[in-house]
Amino acid sequence: QVQLVESGGGLVQPGGSLRLSCEAPGNTSSIYAMGWYRQSPGNQRELVATITSGGSTHYGDSVKGRFTISTDNAKNLKFLQKNSLKMNNLKPEDSAVYYCTGYSEYGPDYDSWGQGIQVTVSS
Numbered sequence: 001q002v003q004l005v006e007s008g009g010g011l012v013q014p015g016g017s018l019r020l021s022c023e024a025p026g027n028t029s030s031i032y033a034m035g036w037y038r039q040s041p042g043n044q045r046e047l048v049a050t051i052t053s054g055g056s057t058h059y060g061d062s063v064k065g066r067f068t069i070s071t072d073n074a075k076n077l078k079f080l081q082k083n084s085l086k087m088n089n090l091k092p093e094d095s096a097v098y099y100c101t102g103y104s105e106y107g108p109d110y111d112s113w114g115q116g117i118q119v120t121v122s123s
Contacts, residue, residue, distance in 0.1 A: 002112045004100045009117035020085040022100030031102035034083045038096035053080050090121045
């Protein structure tokens with residue numbers, strides 16, 4: 001497990017855009033996929049998006065067509081170290097703490113998480 005580092009959150013008006021970034025410093029030779037979850041007060045943690053080292057992506061229904069997850073894996077490496085989440089056409093209901101995760105090939109007990117970053121969509 002490693003402590004993932006998130007950046008890019010903040011306050012944005014409805015309809016605006018933000019880009020979140022996540023990086024796994026140090027030795028990441030087990031993270032085969034990365035993703036984002038979010039949680040707002042009173043709600044369960046919700047899957048936002050995931051991406052594998054092969055480039056396969058998956059999105060939660062509420063963000064499909066608006067959010068895009070990407071990673072720089074031009075060398076086609078087996079393991080990932082960073083990813084970005086571009087969020088367009090943001091809505092107030094997108095307001096939440098966003099958490100980056102790294103999925104370990106050794107199983108969920110070895111997954112890595114970030115501390116969370118606040119995204120607030122408000123006029």
